[in-house]
Amino acid sequence: xxxxxxxxxxxxxxxxxxxxxxxxxxxxxxxxxxxxxxxxxxxxxxxxxxxxxxxxxxxxxxxxxxxxxxxxxxxxxxxxxxxxxxxxxxxxxxxxxxxxxxxxxxxxxxxxx
Ligand code: SF4
Numbered sequence: 001x002x003x004x005x006x007x008x009x010x011x012x013x014x015x016x017x018x019x020x021x022x023x024x025x026x027x028x029x030x031x032x033x034x035x036x037x038x039x040x041x042x043x044x045x046x047x048x049x050x051x052x053x054x055x056x057x058x059x060x061x062x063x064x065x066x067x068x069x070x071x072x073x074x075x076x077x078x079x080x081x082x083x084x085x086x087x088x089x090x091x092x093x094x095x096x097x098x099x100x101x102x103x104x105x106x107x108x109x110x111x112x113x
Pocket of ligand 1: 028031032033034035059060061063064065066067069070084085086087
């Protein structure tokens with residue numbers, strides 16, 4: 001996983017909270033490294049068994065839209081997320097999702113009176 005803790009990742013995604021989902025989708029589809037670099041099987045698929053953690057590091061290294069990809073996956077798949085997205089494994093993303101969801105719900109509720 002990244003050096004950040006799940007709660008820190010959730011905080012770092014706050015800057016994307018107001019970005020519409022269709023805009024995030026466009027950004028990830030246009031600039032996501034894994035979505036345009038490989039026109040055939042990525043080279044590591046021929047290297048035998050890799051863990052999802054290995055794949056997250058190999059696939060997402062250097063991708064400029066990791067945060068957008070992660071935000072999009074948290075919004076659209078939530079706790080049902082599978083595979084590697086946003087440089088995290090599904091287990092890691094589920095951990096982030098718990099914190100992300102809690103923060104978003106707190107923001108939606110607004111300050112307590
Ligand atoms: S962060 Fe990873 S999964 Fe997401 S678009 Fe970039 S390379 Fe693909």
